[in-house]
Amino acid sequence: MRQWFILFKKECLESVRNFKWLWIPIVFILFGIMQPVTSYYLPQILESFGGLPEEALFDIPVPSGPQILAETLGQFSQIGYLVLVLAFMGVIAEEKNSGTQLMILVKPVSYGAYLTAKWAHMSLLAVTSFILGFSFAVYYTHVLIESVPAAHVIKGAVVYILGMLFVMTLILLFSTLFNSRAAVAFLTLGLTIVVSLLSSLMPNTMRWSPGMLSSHAYSIFGTGEGGEAMWLSIACTLLIISVMVGIAVYIFRNKETASHSS
Amino acid sequence: MNLITAESLTRAFQSTVAVDGINLSIKEGVCTALLGPNGAGKTTTLNMLTGLIKPTGGSIAFDERYHGDRRQYIGYLPQFPKFYGWMSGQEYLMYTGQLCGLTKKAANERAEELLTLVDLAEAKRKRIGGYSGGMKQRLGIAQALVNNPKLVILDEPVSALDPIGRREVLELMKKLKKTTSILFSTHVLHDAEEVSDDIFIMNRGKVVIEGGLAELQTKYQKPTIYIETEEEPDIWCRALKKKEWFRHMHLDKKQLTITVENINTAREELLADATLHKLKPLRFEVVRTTLEDLFMEVAKK
Numbered sequence: 001m002r003q004w005f006i007l008f009k010k011e012c013l014e015s016v017r018n019f020k021w022l023w024i025p026i027v028f029i030l031f032g033i034m035q036p037v038t039s040y041y042l043p044q045i046l047e048s049f050g051g052l053p054e055e056a057l058f059d060i061p062v063p064s065g066p067q068i069l070a071e072t073l074g075q076f077s078q079i080g081y082l083v084l085v086l087a088f089m090g091v092i093a094e095e096k097n098s099g100t101q102l103m104i105l106v107k108p109v110s111y112g113a114y115l116t117a118k119w120a121h122m123s124l125l126a127v128t129s130f131i132l133g134f135s136f137a138v139y140y141t142h143v144l145i146e147s148v149p150a151a152h153v154i155k156g157a158v159v160y161i162l163g164m165l166f167v168m169t170l171i172l173l174f175s176t177l178f179n180s181r182a183a184v185a186f187l188t189l190g191l192t193i194v195v196s197l198l199s200s201l202m203p204n205t206m207r208w209s210p211g212m213l214s215s216h217a218y219s220i221f222g223t224g225e226g227g228e229a230m231w232l233s234i235a236c237t238l239l240i241i242s243v244m245v246g247i248a249v250y251i252f253r254n255k256e257t258a259s260h261s262s
Numbered sequence: 263m264n265l266i267t268a269e270s271l272t273r274a275f276q277s278t279v280a281v282d283g284i285n286l287s288i289k290e291g292v293c294t295a296l297l298g299p300n301g302a303g304k305t306t307t308l309n310m311l312t313g314l315i316k317p318t319g320g321s322i323a324f325d326e327r328y329h330g331d332r333r334q335y336i337g338y339l340p341q342f343p344k345f346y347g348w349m350s351g352q353e354y355l356m357y358t359g360q361l362c363g364l365t366k367k368a369a370n371e372r373a374e375e376l377l378t379l380v381d382l383a384e385a386k387r388k389r390i391g392g393y394s395g396g397m398k399q400r401l402g403i404a405q406a407l408v409n410n411p412k413l414v415i416l417d418e419p420v421s422a423l424d425p426i427g428r429r430e431v432l433e434l435m436k437k438l439k440k441t442t443s444i445l446f447s448t449h450v451l452h453d454a455e456e457v458s459d460d461i462f463i464m465n466r467g468k469v470v471i472e473g474g475l476a477e478l479q480t481k482y483q484k485p486t487i488y489i490e491t492e493e494e495p496d497i498w499c500r501a502l503k504k505k506e507w508f509r510h511m512h513l514d515k516k517q518l519t520i521t522v523e524n525i526n527t528a529r530e531e532l533l534a535d536a537t538l539h540k541l542k543p544l545r546f547e548v549v550r551t552t553l554e555d556l557f558m559e560v561a562k563k
C-alpha cells in the first residue's frame with residue numbers, strides 16, 4: 001500500500017510539472033461558465049447581430065436551470081472527454097516506449113500497483129476538473145437563471161462522475177492493449193460514442209449500460225429522481241469498471257516489459 | 263555457491279533465436295563479463311535474468327538464500343537507461359529507493375550516499391532532462407544500487423561514453439566489485455579484461471568460451487609485437503600478411519600490433535627489415551596479447 005501511494009504521488013507530481021493539473025481544470029471551468037452565460041445572453045447576442053425579427057426573439061425561451069446543467073454535461077461529454085482522452089492516451093505507451101517503465105518495473109514493484117496508481121491519478125484529475133467546472137456552471141446558473149436544489153445537483157453529479165470513470169477506465173484498458181496512442185484515443189472515443197448513441201436510440205435494450213448515466217443525471221436535476229432502471233445501470237457500470245481494471249492488470253502483467261532491446 | 267545458475271536458457275523471437283540454450287553460472291563476490299559482438303544476445307540474456315522477459319526454454323535459479331521476488335536482490339542498468347526528465351537526480355533516487363521499500367528518511371540518506379559515490383552531488387537538484395550522457399549513465403548506476411542489491415547487472419555500462427566517462431565508470435565498477443557481485447555486458451574485450459574475473463564470450467546466441475580471466479589468458483594468449491613509427495606504416499605492413507609467422511594485426515594510425523606465431527623468427531625478421539627502419543620506428547616492443555585475437559576469431563565465426 002505504501003508503494004502504491006508512492007507511485008500515485010509520482011503520477012500527481014508529474015502532472016503538476018507538465019501542467020496537466022492546470023490546463024485540464026481550466027478547460028472544464030471555461031465550458032462550465034460558458035454554457036449558462038451564453039444561454040442567458042443568447043437573445044441579446046442575437047439581437048445585437050440583428051439577425052432576427054422582433055417577434056422571433058420572444059419565441060426563444062430562456063432554458064430552465066436543470067436544462068442548462070444538462071447542456072453543460074453535454075459539453076463535458078464531448079469536449080471534456082476529448083481533452084481527457086488526448087491528455088491520457090499515452091498513459092502507458094509514453095513510459096513504455098521511452099523506456100522509463102522498464103527501469104521501474106525491474107525494481108520490486110507490483111505491476112498491479114503501477115497500473116492502478118496511474119488509473120487512480122487520471123480519474124482523480126478528471127473528477128476534480130469536472131467538479132470545478134460544474135461548480136462554476138451551477139453558480140452561474142444560480143446567479144443568472146434560477147437555482148437548482150443542491151441535493152439534485154449533487155446526486156446528478158455523482159451519477160455523471162460514474163460515467164466519467166467508465167471512460168477513464170476505457171482509456172486504461174486500451175492503453176494496456178495497444179502501444180499506439182492514436183489507437184487508444186480512437187477506440188476510447190469511438191466506443192464512448194457508440195455506447196451513448198445506442199443508449200439514446202434503444203434505451204430499453206441498453207437500460208443496463210453506462211451510456212444511460214447522463215440521461216439519469218439530467219432527470220435528477222429536474223425532478224430529483226433518476227429515470228427507470230437507474231440502479232441497474234449504476235450497478236452494471238461499477239461492475240464493468242472493476243472487470244475492466246482487472247483485465248487491464250492481467251494483460252499488463254502478462255505482457256513483456258522489455259519488448260525491444262533499444 | 264552460485265548466485266545465479268541458468269541452464270539451457272533459450273529465447274526465440276518469432277523466427278530468430280536470440281539466445282540459444284546457454285548455461286551460465288554467476289558466482290557471488292565476483293565480477294562477471296558477458297562479452298560479445300552486436301546482436302550476440304547479451305541484452306536478451308540479461309533481460310531474462312532480471313525477469314523483464316520470459317525465457318522460451320530452460321531455467322534460471324537464484325541462490326536459495328535469496329528467495330521470493332528475484333527483483334529484490336538485483337540492481338539493473340539497461341543498455342539505454344531512460345529517466346523521468348522532469349525529476350532531479352536526487353528525486354529519482356529517492357523515488358526508486360522508496361519503491362524498493364526504504365522509508366523516506368532512509369531513501370534520502372541512501373540517495374545522498376549514492377550521489378556522492380557517482381560524483382553527482384553537485385547536480386543533484388538539476389532536472390535529469392539537463393544531464394549529459396555520462397551523468398545519466400552514472401545516475402543509472404546509482405539507481406541500480408539503491409536497494410543494496412546482491413547482484414548488479416549492467417548492460418553495456420561504458421559503450422556510450424567518451425574515454426573519460428569510460429574511465430570513470432570502469433573505476434567505479436572496480437570500487438563496487440569489493441562490495442557486491444557484478445554482471446555486465448560489453449562488446450569491448452579490453453573493458454572485460456580490465457575489471458572482470460570471469461568471462462563468458464557469446465556469439466549468435468551461444469556461449470562460445472567461458473572461464474576465469476587468468477585461465478583464458480594463459481590458454482589463449484599469443485605473443486605480440488607492438489611497433490610505433492613516425493611515418494605511416496600502412497603500405498609496408500600489408501606485405502607482412504604473407505609471412506608464415508603472421509597471425510593477425512591491428513593498425514591504428516601509426517601504432518601497429520601484430521600477433522605472431524613464433525616470436526623469435528618474427529622479431530629477427532622485423533628488426534632486419536630495412537623498410538621498417540625508414541619508417542623511423544619510435545617503439546618496438548614484445549608484449550603478451552590481450553585476448554583480442556581469440557575474441558576476433560570467435561566473433562567472426
Ligand SMILES: Nc1ncnc2c1ncn2[C@@H]1O[C@H](COP(=O)(O)OP(=O)(O)OP(=O)(O)O)[C@@H](O)[C@H]1O
Binds near residue numbers: 259260261275276298
Ligand atoms: N524484441 C525482439 N524481437 C525480435 N528480435 C529481437 C528482439 N530483441 C532482440 N532480438 C534479436 O535477438 C538478437 C540478439 O539481440 P540482443 O539485443 O540480445 O543482442 P546484444 O548482444 O545485446 O546486441 P548489442 O550489442 O547490439 O546490444 C538480435 O539478432 C536481435 O535482432
Ligand SMILES: [Mg+2]
Binds near residue numbers: 417
Ligand atoms: Mg544489447
